[in-house]
Amino acid sequence: MTLPDQDMPLNAQADKLRPGLYIVATPIGNLSDLSLRAVDTLKRADLLAVEDSRVTAKLLHHVGIKRPMIAYHDHNADYVRPQLLSRLNQEVIVLVSDAGTPLISDPGFKLVRDARAAGAFITTIPGPCAAIAALTLSGLPSDRFMFIGFLPPKEGAKKTAIEEVAAVSATLIFYETGPRLVATLTALQQGLGDREAAVVREITKKFEECQTEKLSELIIRYQEKSPKGEIVLIVSPPEKKAQADKVEVDTLLKAALEDHPVGKAAALVAKKTGLSRQLLYDQAMQLRQRSQK
Missing domain, CATH: 3.30.950.10 (Tetrapyrrole methylase, C-terminal domain)
Known part of the structure; x- marks a missing residue:
């Protein structure tokens, strides 16, 4: 697989965006939610990295834009990512998801991480998020x-x-x-x-x-x-409960430790008291160690 070249070179140097990675949020339903800045960025991109080209094509058609696209998703990210990174210093690469803000429940964060490590310019065009x-x-x-x-x-x-x-x-x-x-x-x-x-x-x-x-x-x-x-x-969050004193917590932990390992016991008491699971884990470990002496 090779990446497509830009099909419509920009005429004026002043119109060109700085080469790098542009993270663009797209509508989650209503296409009118696409921001003016997002439209402008899509219009001037050299390449769009998209989840599904069919979905993005509909969005581009809505705003009258045609740009080259390449699929970038869970199944091909490891293969495509190095190719995108190799072009970031010369071209404007726009990352979009099918809907909403990229990097939320998709593989985009790895591209951003590697682009930052390579010293590439990165910016975000915020917008809808489900x-x-x-x-x-x-x-x-x-x-x-x-x-x-x-x-x-x-x-x-x-x-x-x-x-x-x-x-x-x-x-x-x-x-x-x-x-x-x-x-x-x-x-x-x-x-x-x-x-x-x-x-x-x-x-x-x-x-x-x-x-x-x-x-x-x-x-x-x-x-x-x-x-x-x-x-x-x-x-909604758990209801706020009165802080249990140490004696009460010890009693709850000892009872839980009779039937469960330390981690599970801490989790059960955390659920009952609203206290930190990590603190309860440490307390349970101390109780277990003392009981074994």
Whole structure:
């Protein structure tokens, strides 16, 4: 595979952008959300690195632009990335995803990392992001949040991933697909408790939807018919609990250590108390060492 050459050289030197990597956010639904600066950058690019050329072609057609494109995604990134890097000092390479801001749940960060290591010019043209848009729609706390992305598909790995963030004092943001929605809502309820949450879909489109309810209520809502398309799940932080004193924590840890290894015991007590899992792990290790003397 070879990279395509620029098909329409720019006429005026003053119109040329500085060679390097341009990270351009694209609409997540409504094509009118493409910014003027993004349009200008796309228009003057030498090459677009895209997830799916068919998707990006529709966007370019909407704004009357034709530019060379090459696919850059999970399956070919290791092969294509060196070719892109070799051209950054002479050409304007624009990185876009199918929708939203590049690098969010895609392999773009490796290109940025390697471009920075090579000393190339890098800039970003910010714009739509499904995670942030959904958070603003949900009405859930937005002062502190953590983006998780897609949970692992396998049940055991998913359960572990949820346990790892159960005690995080922040709103949690997940991506999910329609067919897996109910299973993931159920796993979240089991791992986090029946927290308030939001299912957000069709963002910026005609049938935009945001349902904010308890996880148990969302499970009932979507059990009969799973929604189509990609979904953003927003889950509220754990309720603030009174700080447990050391004696109480020791008691909880000792009970947990009777049936579980140190890591699991710390995770269980973290979920109950809202305390740091790492601090509880260290405390559990001390208890285990003292009991073995």
